[in-house]
Amino acid sequence: MWPIIFLKSSIGKKWVMACTGLCLIFFLFSHAAGNATLFYSTSLFQSYADQLHSHPLIVSLFSKGLFAVFAIHIITGILLFLQNRKARPQKYKVHKRAFKNSIASRTMIYSGLFILLFAVIHTAAVSFGDHGVIAHTVSTMFSSFVLSMFYIVAFVVLALHISHGLWSMLQTFGVNHPRYTWIIHKITYAVPLFFLLLFGAIPFLFLFGSGN
Numbered sequence: 665m666w667p668i669i670f671l672k673s674s675i676g677k678k679w680v681m682a683c684t685g686l687c688l689i690f691f692l693f694s695h696a697a698g699n700a701t702l703f704y705s706t707s708l709f710q711s712y713a714d715q716l717h718s719h720p721l722i723v724s725l726f727s728k729g730l731f732a733v734f735a736i737h738i739i740t741g742i743l744l745f746l747q748n749r750k751a752r753p754q755k756y757k758v759h760k761r762a763f764k765n766s767i768a769s770r771t772m773i774y775s776g777l778f779i780l781l782f783a784v785i786h787t788a789a790v791s792f793g794d795h796g797v798i799a800h801t802v803s804t805m806f807s808s809f810v811l812s813m814f815y816i817v818a819f820v821v822l823a824l825h826i827s828h829g830l831w832s833m834l835q836t837f838g839v840n841h842p843r844y845t846w847i848i849h850k851i852t853y854a855v856p857l858f859f860l861l862l863f864g865a866i867p868f869l870f871l872f873g874s875g876n
């Protein structure tokens with residue numbers, strides 16, 4: 665059957681990576697928007713979370729869908745990595761991309777696995793906390809300097825991963841006309857930087873600012 669043949673091919677897997685990656689970026693934008701309420705006040709963040717949890721069916725479907733997309737992205741990424749390594753055991757000496765992304769592109773599998781570790785620790789941290797008062801959980805989390813620094817490192821790794829991931833996704837979707845190269849470069853800088861600054865500012869808000 666053609667869908668199976670397509671999924672077994674490298675290009676099929678690249679399409680799966682690009683589509684699931686795009687979904688994960690949409691999730692990050694919505695998560696960033698919700699978290700941005702913390703810059704205003706913890707009570708606004710709390711009412712946003714309460715509003716969200718007043719629709720348990722939607723929250724449950726969203727969580728399950730997100731988990732499935734995340735799992736497909738990770739499994740396909742590992743398969744693609746193994747497939748590429750088998751096909752090309754000798755590492756390239758010259759990389760086609762500019763230096764800016766060469767580190768990101770060569771470390772995608774490792775940055776991806778680190779983000780997985782972060783996601784597991786993060787979901788455990790937010791689920792095992794004080795369930796009713798999620799703002800309290802976040803504030804307790806970021807009162808720990810070590811945990812806050814772990815989050816900052818994870819956001820830097822996430823920014824690197826997204827930077828190359830976005831570029832790769834646009835190539836897969838065929839958005840690679842030389843006329844658009846400048847805008848593609850800007851997007852691959854701007855989007856990860858946006859996430860790094862927005863997510864990264866939150867631990868500092870609690871450590872040194874008005875978050876508490």
Ligand code: HEM
Nearest residue numbers: 695699713726727730783786787790798802863864866867
């Ligand atoms: C400082 C930045 C962040 C804060 C304060 C934060 C906070 C939270 C909170 C409070 C929840 C629980 C939401 C609820 O149940 O109402 C949550 C869930 C979650 N967060 Fe974050 N988060 C941050 C960054 C991230 C990043 C960068 C990622 C992506 C790698 C991420 C991935 C997740 C996931 C996967 C869930 C579970 C979603 C679900 O089960 O539906 N978070 N986060």
